Amino acid sequence: xxxxxxxxxxFVMDGIHPHDIxxxxxxEGIAVRTGHHCAQxxxxxxxxxxxxxxxxxxxxxxxxxxxxxxxxxxxxxVFA
Amino acid sequence: xxxxxxxxxxxILEHSKSPRNYRKLEAAxxxxxxxxxxxxxxxxxxxxxxxxAIRDIGFQGSGCAISKASASMMTQSVKGRSKAEAQQLFRxxxxxxxxxxxxxxxxxxxxxxxVFSGVSEFPVRVKxxxxxxxxxxxxxxxxxxxxxxx
Numbered sequence: 001x002x003x004x005x006x007x008x009x010x011f012v013m014d015g016i017h018p019h020d021i022x023x024x025x026x027x028e029g030i031a032v033r034t035g036h037h038c039a040q041x042x043x044x045x046x047x048x049x050x051x052x053x054x055x056x057x058x059x060x061x062x063x064x065x066x067x068x069x070x071x072x073x074x075x076x077x078v079f080a
Numbered sequence: 081x082x083x084x085x086x087x088x089x090x091x092i093l094e095h096s097k098s099p100r101n102y103r104k105l106e107a108a109x110x111x112x113x114x115x116x117x118x119x120x121x122x123x124x125x126x127x128x129x130x131x132x133a134i135r136d137i138g139f140q141g142s143g144c145a146i147s148k149a150s151a152s153m154m155t156q157s158v159k160g161r162s163k164a165e166a167q168q169l170f171r172x173x174x175x176x177x178x179x180x181x182x183x184x185x186x187x188x189x190x191x192x193x194x195v196f197s198g199v200s201e202f203p204v205r206v207k208x209x210x211x212x213x214x215x216x217x218x219x220x221x222x223x224x225x226x227x228x229x230x
Binding site: 016017018019020023024027034035036040043049050078079 | 084087088093117118119120121122142143144145146202204205208
């Protein structure tokens with residue numbers, strides 16, 4: 001599998017801490033991991049306090065991807 | 081399901097965007113570092129203690145909205161208070177965010193800190209809300225080691 005096809009997506013949102021992203025997504029029934037992911041040196045390297053991370057696998061559906069996207073819009077609403 | 085608006089109240093969002101007393105205090109005679117390695121929250125607290133009084137206080141660092149707003153409002157609440165009063169506020173605050181406050185307790189002493197009551201519905205966020213307070217305690221006690229909530 002080419003490395004560009006990995007299903008693990010780490011991301012940040014401008015001005016919103018990943019922990020706050022995680023709590024809001026959790027309320028929407030979406031589980032992501034937030035924090036350092038046991039990779040503190042890498043966080044320092046990129047100058048971010050933490051990241052949020054969504055992991056997709058074979059059993060995830062397109063609807064679930066849409067739910068994540070909607071959840072992220074909700075995060076932006078709360079912090080607008 | 082607990083309401084997000086109970087957690088992210090307007091006051092909390094506002095303080096996280098424009099934290100008060102967000103500065104290094106040149107006159108500080110006590111400093112302490114607070115760290116939450118799992119979240120990545122990291123704050124330094126500067127306190128100017130004269131006798132028994134917290135004459136001035138400031139903080140710097142980064143963290144989630146809850147931890148930053150809590151640090152901001154903590155500095156406002158303890159500025160000008162005695163060390164004992166600050167300790168008492170910390171105890172009451174801890175009871176508030178862990179939902180252990182007695183119904184006839186003197187919650188009104190907390191003043192606007194009661195906006196953090198929604199945190200009790202989100203157990204994993206209690207550490208975010210109390211990080212600055214633990215750091216204050218370390219600063220007042222003169223602890224040299226960084227405070228960790230883990």
